[in-house]
Amino acid sequence: MLETIAKRERDFGTPAVVNTQTVRLTIDGHDCEVPAGTSVMRAAAELGINIPKLCATDSLDAFGSCRLCLVQIEGRRGYPASCTTPVEAGMVIHTENPKLHDLRRNVMELYISDHPLDCLTCPANGDCELQDMAGVVGLRNVRYGYDGANHLSDTTDHSNPYFDYDPSKCIVCSRCVRACDDIQGTFALTVDGKGFESRIVAGQNDGFLESDCVSCGACVQACPTSSLTEKTVIMMGQAEHSVITTCAYCGVGCAFKAEMKGQEVVRMVPWKDGQANRGHSCVKGRFAWGYATHQDRMLKPMIRGSITEPWREVSWDEAINYAASELKRIQAKYGRDSIGGITSSRCTNEETYLVQKLVRAGFGTNNVDTCARVCHSPTGYGLKTTIGESAGTQTFDSVMFTDVIILMGANPSAAHPVFASRMKQRLRAGAKLIVIDPRSIELVDAPHVKADYHLPVRPGTNTALLTSMAHVIATEGLIDEKFVTERCETQAFEQWRTFVSQPENSPEAMEEVTGVKASELRAAARLFATHGNGSIYYGLGVTEHSQGSTTVMAIANLAMATGNIGREGVGVNPLRGQNNVQGSCDMGSFPHELPGYRHVSDDAVRQQFEQDWGVTIQPEPGLRIPNMFDAALSGSFKGMYCQGEDIVQSDPNTQHVTAALSSMECIIVQDIFLNETAKYAHVFLPGSSFLEKDGTFTNAERRISRVRKVMEPMGGMADWEATCALSNAMGYPMNYNHPSEIMDEIARLTPTFQGVSFKKIDELGGSVQWPCNEEAPDGTPTMHVDEFVRGKGKFMITKYVPSDERSTRKYPLLLTTGRILSQYNVGAQTRRTPNVLWHAEDLLEIHPHDAEDRGIQTGDYVAVQSRVGETVLRADVTDRVQPGVVYTTFHFPESGANVVTTDNSDWATDCPEYKVTAVQARRVTQESDWQAKWSRFSDLQHDLLQQGLTTDAKQEPETA
Ligand code: SF4
Ligand code: SF4
Ligand code: SF4
């Protein structure tokens, strides 16, 4: 049962061993058989015999330092440590006898003699392995007294905002050091000194905050005492119950145990059995959840006639009825297609499904779109065209079986940190790495991980680079002919082979275009094609280009040509950004597709939905987000329901977006905060955080995981309930008692979800990867195993077409954008947490040469000007970027990164070309005109909010 589980999960002491060879042995008179290589400790634990331990834990390889786990093995001298002793055939082992008892008690006595005796007031009381083990070995008193040399007055390091390090409680078991090295891969901790003097230090003994620590929490999780403890536990005490749920940040989809006291979260602990994260986490999911109860939460529905009027708090009924009457009024005046909706990639599958259903069935249009329009829509188009399904092909675990990785246009250390840690584990074990990125991302040169090749591609030339890689593979006889013959369309392949083999596609010919040395590119291509299992992981640095869809097809071509698809360790893996962006696409959020990626023009598909929903569905695709803005400006699009999406901050060319929104008559925003888009809204509906509702998220591996309610919706309604209320008020009945009923409907209407239900997900241990249906009742970890979803794989011609956006004399630099570990997307959540300690503003990274040319130094204010706008950021002079390229993040609204980005977009999907903007940079001393205007407008909106709020709800303005 997953709803409530034991406080501390079972710990087998050492990791499970996968080995088909087994060994039989006897432990305490019980026969057992375990895989060869298993430790004696684990073999015993699997029999239910818990050998005392302190330095061992089953998430880490054994280290053998504490000597508490001693056992007796018949025929052997001495008392070996069971955690470091592998089983052998015929071993006869005793885990308990008077001698072992004495030895263990002596060990424990030494530990306790240098440990504060404050168990009753210790935050770990009841959750401390040292305390438990003292009880297990029967220690009642300490013969040495407590007066000798000790560490009891060592001072606590409070520097990290989320956890304390109290060295007086440390038993130097080094679990924290090993967790940081082996699980997280940051190598921030060391054991300093020897013997009695040895202590754990972060960095150069400069405290956790100043060190390289990325606050993932793995060390805190591993610590058997209260030496490393969450501040919330210190403050609130131990939790009373726990619920398993899924992180609401990135597309890794980590499973967490929300440990609760009543309705309050005490801490979020990465769930050991989580199939996406395997017990690991990053700073966002582990610690940055305080936004959920932040004072800025908007908890009352509000309405107003225009965006220059004060907000007025109203009841849910009044807000919903007002919204529905406005939408109906607009449709009566401007026509059926004058309204639409935007679904959220942060909301659950069930909520997203309902919003698109409301638009298609309740509004009677297909004017629905989602933020995937601005991130991974080219993945949908490119993968569907080539291999037949719009999703990644693998599990995250698959990376452990890969031999060579291409990592392109993605920075997992920042955006998918838990997966980055897995990738680093595999790289440290010997896999090769090819990074294709204009920036020197962390994985190019991380502790104990070095990329074999870093190809610093010029922004906008990805297609040229991949085509020239394909040229090497095709012309040097490196194609997997057997795979291609058996699995792919012959004619398309031959056309492709001829195309890529043309001399103009050679690395030498393309060097001038891509900026990548031909020799490096040739070597990287050979490595990928010949080094065993090759996998490709990519991100928005691939898709957010005018040729995003073409580059995705080039990736699929490369995987097919080298036979790297359809088994573990290979595949094409888009690293989806937001927690449920895969799900929002699956659920029919695009204007041309019903749930399950089926085109609205398909009569049979439409009829199925029409019969179930009892309405007529339009056979023509509706408006995409950019089309909605254009239509708003031309006067034909007047009303919008926007759930959990901040289009003003996240979409390109901000001035265009705000002009479009300002011209509309009814914008309904449903969100947990009054975000940038809400400043242009007429109806505000309080959103609910992931802690306040039931449902599912689908991560980047197609894994559908349960989201479980741990507290009641603070605004009174979960998002799905508000959508139902709006639909009912619009005259289209929607009545569900629980999100599980919505999933049942999704399963009824979507072939790839046919076997999915909340019950099924629980039965399968908390998640299932789609397709899950009659052919794959337990889901599909690896796709395209025997044949592609479309039958034969289809090679596509990927001719390089330069972006219109090129550097010129006026705009000589190319701006590219990305994310940083501590912040998430538009920052609405993470900016309201102590994560701002690591990243309090968006900076402009600029190469020392470009900075010197312009007299710019780190910390200077720099105006970044493109042909559409200008904003001012502070400079970070660094060689992480190459000359001619500048880089920034977009987490703070006042930075206005998207004031500069243009409305150039992918030819197939309209995905904006965020990654290439020609700009000029110059040193300045004041904010840009846009920023001054933004400040004035934000102040006005704050005043309009205050005028409408009840006295006790008045808020301080958000600090910039
Ligand atoms: S929080 Fe993570 S990165 Fe920081 S020291 Fe601990 S394990 Fe290492
Ligand atoms: S801080 Fe905790 S995990 Fe690290 S050595 Fe000390 S007791 Fe062990
Ligand atoms: S943000 Fe991503 S990697 Fe971090 S805990 Fe959440 S799902 Fe996991």
Ligand code: FES
């Ligand atoms: S648990 Fe085996 S030596 Fe510490």
